[in-house]
Amino acid sequence: MREEFRADLYEVGRLLVSMAEAVRTAMGAATTALLSADKEGAERVVARDAEINAIFHSVEDKVLRLLAQQAPVASDLRMVITSLHIGTDLERMGDLAEHVAKSALRRYPGVAVPAELAGVVGQMANVADRIAGKITLVLASRDLERAAELERDDDDMDELERQLYTRILGPDWKHGVEAAVDAALLGRFYERYADHAVNAGRHVIYLVTGESEK
């Protein structure tokens, strides 16, 4: 029983790592499509979100089966339920990558991001990528130091979002209301993506230490 439980939980963990890899790839591809007005690239991201959702459904199925067949208690039970929470955060990260791709599609053949914002949006995407890479490692290895770093990465993201706002609300903004609204929403998508990764990291910390970081 015990060994079966470990094997099942390992499988759930493996699925979560695949989800993390997939949402990282999705956001990377969405950003590339966004900054280069690549219609096909953006459409691929939108289409592939269903794959991420499918992995999440496998996580849910496995968790339900695990609970029904093995009736875990105490820390085992906590681990299983926490996996579900992590899956929810990762699924949402996939949705946010899809939102970025859809922003690209909405302005095609134009570029949704004016050239002067490409730098800061690119930096937000870099932080998002770093964060997604880290949560993948944290899930694979339960590396608490890396998990704790996510909070700092999130501060970087918040700082970049502030820079973005300074640009679009500043006196030199020449791209009008629509581009500003697009940029503000895009900023929010990257920032929410990071938040969900930090949340997932907190769940891992809670799993390992039993202490909530919230």
Place this chain on the structure above:
Amino acid sequence: MREEFRADLYEVGRLLVSMAEAVRTAMGAATTALLSADKEGAERVVARDAEINAIFHSVEDKVLRLLAQQAPVASDLRMVITSLHIGTDLERMGDLAEHVAKSALRRYPGVAVPAELAGVVGQMANVADRIAGKITLVLASRDLERAAELERDDDDMDELERQLYTRILGPDWKHGVEAAVDAALLGRFYERYADHAVNAGRHVIYLVTGESEK
């Protein structure tokens, strides 16, 4: 055992109904504060989000205890796990009400919403209130007809969000970039609030019928 399970599950359901009532009150109060630039009102909404989160933690605790002590299977297990998903959606609705309140605070003593948008924002708030009232009833009574209505209410919300965009991106917009960005983000908060309620409604439908509406 069986009776104990029913009693525990009833208690979880009762907590979810309280959460739904609380997030409805929160969004109502946040909207009032937003449209009237009421600083204290907005601060109260922000402060009370902790209470909503606390109810969610009670839901999580109860669910964990229920799983550990009673090891439910099949449809009982599904009900327990679905309660957790519904709690997650409601918790997020509370966060979104808090975001609306924070938008009000950010522009205080100004009014974050220009007078010409007060109508459409007020209508979005009305739909949000209708939706939150409905999800409260659906959780209390498992009324599937009401749950199904949520999809239509959500269409109303999407239509209002389009109207909001038409205004802020139209040729008559005279309030500049900042007010447009504020309004776009506010529109998104109401729209996401409705989405989460619809999601919670789908979970109830799935619970009762075993069929996913997604």
